[in-house]
Amino acid sequence: MTSSPTPASQTMLAAELERIVELERVIRAAQAEQLRRIEAARVLAADVDGVTDASTPVDREFATRSFVAELATTLVVHEATAGRLIADAHRLAGELSATLDALQAGSIGVGHVRSMLEVAVSLPAASLTGFEAAALERAERETPSAFRRRIRRLRERMHPEPLAARHRRAREERRVCLEPAEDGMAWLSLHLEAERGVAIMARLDALADARVAEPSIPTHPAPTHPATFSGEQSPNLSPSTSPTTSLGPRTRAQLVLDIAADLLLGREPASDADSAPLGVVRPHVYVTVPVLTLLGRTDESAELDGYGPIDAETARRLAAHAPSFQRILTHPETGAYLSYGRNTYRVPADLAGYLRVRDGGCRFPGCSRRAAGCDLDHTRDWAAGGATRHDNLAHLCRKHHRLKHHTEWRMSQMPSGDIRWTSPAGLVHVTTPDQPFDPVVPALADPADASAPADAPVTESDPEPPWAVQRPESSSGVPPAGVVAA
DSSP states (O other): OOOOOHHHHHHHHHHHHHHHHHHHHHHHHHHHHHHHHHHHHHHHHHHHHOOTTTTTHHHHHHHHHHHHHHHHHHHHHOOOHHHHHHHHHHHTTTTHHHHHHHHHHTTTTTHHHHHHHHHHHTOOOHHHHHHHHHSSGGGSSSSSHHHHHHHHHHHHHOOOSOOHHHHHHGGGGEEEEEEEOTTTTTEEEEOOHHHHHHHHHHHHHHHHHHTTTOTTSOOOOOOOOOOOOSSSOOOTOTTTTEEEEETTTTHHHHHHHHHHHHHHHTSSSOOOOOOOOEEEEOOOOOEEHHHHHHHTTTOEEEETTEEEEOHHHHHHHHTOSSSSSOOOOOSSGGOEEEETTSOSSOOOOHHHEEEEEHHOBOOOOOOOGGGGGEEESSSOOOTTTSSGGGGGGEEEEHHHHHHHHHHOOOEEEESOEEEEEETTTOOOOEESSOOOOOOOSSSSOOOOGSSSTTTOOOOOOOOOOOOOOOOOOOOOOOOOOOOOOO
């Protein structure tokens, strides 16, 4: 039996809780002030970029992109995050100003604000003021989840547009997303219509039921209920159920996942994963594997393009099923050129392969677009005398490629492979290569003055785009060198 608390302890506890509440009010007020400052900075950035009422839509668009990049690099966040902050600040300073005032006063938190922004997004202006006032009436006494449930029902009552019409518009946002996770795993998400999502789960449940019911597989008694289309999880979907299959013990959740992956990869559901780890799919996937790892002499991790480190066993298994290998520059004796000087604008295949591994992705600060989806850009423009060489080329996604040419963002390369970016506000940001190859001594003779070999393989590179602005840029030159084995 516990002893009764002393009055002094109760008083101290109450005081600590009051301090916590006061700190929460300060935090909420600071968050509101940050949003106001972001909106003020957006207006100033437009003035810096020379945007006026007479500016064209294209000029306005690039000014917006430039400020998104400015805020993202300043806060060291993804541009999508910065873009949301800017859009939220603009809405809260305008059409949802009462919500921002409530956050400033500390009566609601960021969770309430986020729900308000998301639920009110498609309400017409005529309904917005009344909706906001009704939503905030009880917000101070509600948790964010309870607040969201209530205002969703409120939105349906107040929205003048039928749900069917809104659903048709929402369907335009359907997509698949891949998000890397830790320890060689990833999340694959589908944003789709609710009815298709429910149908997919019902189909996976039915296939899992059929799999565990096979007489050759010792397992718990299989259920006899058919797959339903109710959206409810099957009662036998418990992770504690561990059927034994040809692949060894698996939980039901693991079995359902394996079936889904097999179907997407074009394999027989729940088949032997070692027979073909990627099923019938033969994409051009870049896996950088240390030579000794490939030979089985070490267990040094490899790099999967678009993800990151993978274990040696997985890398060897992928290599065993690869239809072919693409040689990537790993040593001077390969004969690959690091420079083609002014002989060609197009980037030859061996140099492009080297750059793809070196950069890993778009070299703009914070951008996560992989190199396979990027342009190879001449840091110093080709039209301004820039050469086709490793220290004047870098991967930029199409968005940041256009940003470089249309705004006051400036870039230059350093001998280390780092890229120095200067923003319109004068702030400097440095990005480092994904794989900074070390130079080998002695270095290769500079082939910039030599003609490219007649049989040099050439890969298509985006031609100088019609929207490119021809202007000189600084470029740090360094004699090309070989690189050590990857």
